[in-house]
Amino acid sequence: MTVDKMFSVKGKKILICGNDSVYLHSIAKGLDQAMALVYVCGPHYISGLNGFEFFELQCGNEEEMLSSLNLIKNRIGDIDCFIWADMQKPQPGWDHEFNVIDKELKKHMLGLVLSVKHIGSMMTDKKKGSIVILADYASLVGFDVNNYEDNEELFDKDFSLEYGYIQGGYIAYAKQAAGYLGQFNVRCNVLACAPLKGTYPSEFEERFMQHSHIKRMAVKEDVLSAVIYLCSDASEYVTGIVMPVDGGYTAK
């Protein structure tokens, strides 16, 4: 197989689940340009992706999810790749009451687990498939409080009580799923992404870059390239990993 063919996602049916985030938009558009057949799903319609078929997928309810997945399967057939791109942050702040914590954990963690369980099981029939979970670099390290100096609002947003737990939870869950699905040649990996350029204030970006090996912020293509690698046959022996796409931020 030539290297070009190895990385090709042409004709692969890729289902992306998530919410209205820059990551999801750029990944959907980038995969489309690479000639994959891209479908989008999530609990709510995602604006700005005209031309992509959208399926409603309620992630907090197993019966509704199974019914939605059957619809998707009837409509598009077997799914080659599934991308979990829930990059929405939980409620800002630390002093959350029990019910808020419970709600936030269920919103983000149940959705992931049910999606991986059922879409992974759908892939097992075909004995091939790739699941890619998009996570924050916070799944690997704690945020640096010094990056947030004089920006209380941003601090509260990132230092949401539940955020580290949710993001951290993605890591071993992917390994667990990789362990089970591996016998069916279905892979499951995590991408731990740095913030994209322009999504944080410039003061934050400067501090972030000072701590990175590569002195720039991530751009859409950085994440897209890693997604293509994990969706393509170039990574067919890669499963259960966490790949940081962060300019080396978490490497020191």
Add this chain to the structure above:
Amino acid sequence: MSILQKFSLENKVVLITGGRQLYGKSSSIALAQAKATLYIATHSIEKALPFIDELNQMGGTAYAIEFDQENPQSIKRMFENVISKEGRIDVFINASRVKPGSFGWEQKISDLEYSIRCNGAAFLYMNRLVGEQMIKQKSGSMILFSSMMGLVGVESHNYDGAEEMKKGAYSHDYAVVKSGVNGWTRHAASYYGRYGIRVNAICPGGLETPDMNPSFVKNYSLHTQLNRMADNEDIKGIVVFLASDASKYVTGTIIPVDGGYVGI
């Protein structure tokens, strides 16, 4: 001060959840031996009393305190009670785990939800509440019980010849909940560091129990670098170390105590 004095927990108020079972029980014994003032949070004070007596006979100062992990009001009361008696909590050890009713890849969603509520939301709520007290003190150590299953996936061959145990493998809740503990440890260590509060996680390996299938014990042991499963003594050192001033510059760590299981 001699180096070994740094490991003493004398005059430290320690609260532990899950302190009567398995690793939690070994931890409680070690904490009592290290002279901590120890509060063991328990569902049933009556059931806990013989163990409390045992700890006190060892020279410890131990008390039982009521707590229900499924009830946020009870959680809040537990902290209020310890603080009203002692005025502070120096060390909080979050070692309790509620087992859901079903396991494995086909685990029921209701059990997954239950586990996320009790082992996820209650876990965070407890840490958040003790964190409030530790912020006032400008000191404290949180020790969070994770698992080596929060670091790696299941080795299916561990169950060769022990198929009855395999039904418990690949449970959705366990991996996501324990991995969450690891992620939160780093997140919270960043948050609490400015207040002098340390947050660390312990990832124990499998504890050998008398009723365990010998095939599983053998397979599992082969997967470790020390060629054995954990015993009741193995957890004691790390718990006392993380609770004591000997670890005062240690925070945000995820420490496997697993005989090298995740190292190979």
